[in-house]
Amino acid sequence: MTPRPSPQHHHLASPLPPSQGTAVPPRASSAAARGTATPVRTASAASRGVPAPAPVRASSGAARGAATPACTASAAAHGVPEPPPHRVVALISAPQSALALACATEVFGDHGPDVPRRYAFGICAEQPGPIRTQAGYDLLVTDGLDALEQADTVLVPGWDQPPGTDVPPAVADAVRQAHRRGARVISICSGTFVLAAAGLLDSRRAATHWARSAELAVRFPQVRVDPAVLYVDHGDVATSAGAAAGMDLCLHLVSTDQGAAYARRVARQLVMPPHREGCQLQYAELPAAEPVADSLAPLLDWLADRLDEPVTVADMALHAQVSARTLTRRFTEQLGISPGRWLLDRRIDATRALLEETDLPVETIAHRVGLSSAVNLRRRFHSALRTTPAAYRRAFRTKP
Structure with missing residues (x-):
């Protein structure tokens, strides 16, 4: 079932109409359309033999399989196990950006005993086996595209192919099907090209690395490319700029899923601020003089x-x-x-x-x-x- 689009967010850009996103940082229920929470029967109701109420729509913290601290405490108090971790699956490809993948791994991975684990992180590829990274070492991938069928969030951490290279139809279709099933789909850096090829960004604002913004706009004119912002979040789909901006996006999504307090704990473990100031254009190189016609x-x-x-x-x-x-x-x-x-x-x-x-x-x-x-x-x-x-x-x- 295709999820209902939730309130859209973008980082460090002027407020826009609802169709284009609203200013960050709201902590609205951008993921509420993806899950339900079953209330625990209260002691007083149980003593009277009153049946437990029917499941209700999840709040922003319970969205997409995540539980808010309040929900967790309530469940623990009633002896109910916590819900399973939110499953994040990264779809990687050679040559894989080690930084883009690491940014997501660090945010969604294990943060030690002091931070409750709310996510399960895995990787997959179109063809399982060794995947070469840009750093020169290989990642051994054991899962293929079928791993996306069980993902709550599908992540594409870069797509560093030569300009003009088409996204394989099997990859685009797997991402499209995951989104249609209800998974949230996000990209880091040039991973935006995969989301665009899957048709998930048609008539939507999107971010990618500033150096590839023009290429994205030419190859996918139906996408409204924003070369300035660090990330754009539409709820069911989100895109980020360069690799490090992917960490900004991932922390934003953690805050949306789990609440700002939990996101701050994760950010402190990573020794980084929950939000960065500015937009990605401040990192762009100062432009060299461009050739112009003699008249100018x-x-x-x-x-x-x-x-x-x-x-x-x-x-x-x-x-x-x-x-x-x-x-x-x-x-x-x-x-x-x-x-x-x-x-x-x-x-x-x-x-x-x-x-x-x-x-x-x-x-x-x-x-x-x-x-x-x-x-x-x-x-x-x-x-x-x-x-x-x-x-x-x-x-x-x-x-x-």
């Missing part, structure tokens, strides 16, 4: 030398000796963005470079890049990268 090249060079000046579109048009309308059309045709957007992007790039390479105050940087004030720079910087200049500098400052 002189203007772009002129603008690059005047980032500290308050240049308007009218100033650009005057320098290029064309009308503002013609200039805007040329930018759109040759660069895909407006003149104002191009100039702001270069100012943000210059800000990033100064934050990485100098200890200049933010106010000084603002004037050097033409953003007039520290307040304006912080606002523009946060809008572009979902983080603050101070946080960016702490993360990326290059010491001399």
Whole structure:
């Protein structure tokens, strides 16, 4: 049975209409459509011979086979065993990203006697046997695609094939069937390509590694690729950016399944924060100069030398000796963005470079890049990268 889509979440992006996701971090019942919880008969009811009530829909903690701490305590008090662990099965392929797989393993795996185990983790492959990792060692996989039939969550931790490589039909079909049966399907990094090939992302927002966002958008135009966010959660389907962002997504899902308190315990065991600040674009490389048509090249060079000046579109048009309308059309045709957007992007790039390479105050940087004030720079910087200049500098400052 296909699960009902639950409230959608995305990390570190502006609030959107329900069809596109709502801002994280809500702790809503995004998984409630996947399971039921059978109430324990109370002592008073049992003494009167009253039958136990019928099963009811699970809360967010009991979703997909998971139990909230409160439910666990109640069950233990009445002598009822805890529900079985939530089954997570990772579908891997060669060359497998060891980091992407490890991120999921660490979150959904065993955390020792101090943290109750709520998940059972396993791996499978299209063809069981040795699976080579990007690190050069092999993983011995004993289960095939039929392992997905018993999974509560199917995880695809990367799909690192050469550009243009098609997902094998058997893999796409197995993932599609698992979702149709009611399993939650999630991806880490380039694993999003498998979900897209299975048709699970049609007309939906999705994340993948920033370096492959353009490729995903070209190969699967029906998917609304968001190159900025760390992850997007639609309840029944979730996708994340680069490998480390997969850990952010997995912790978010643990919080959704088990509650924020349990997720914080897991995060502390991993020595990492439950949430990261910013979006994945802050990790993207500063863009190199792109070749442009001769009609714009002189203007772009002129603008690059005047980032500290308050240049308007009218100033650009005057320098290029064309009308503002013609200039805007040329930018759109040759660069895909407006003149104002191009100039702001270069100012943000210059800000990033100064934050990485100098200890200049933010106010000084603002004037050097033409953003007039520290307040304006912080606002523009946060809008572009979902983080603050101070946080960016702490993360990326290059010491001399």
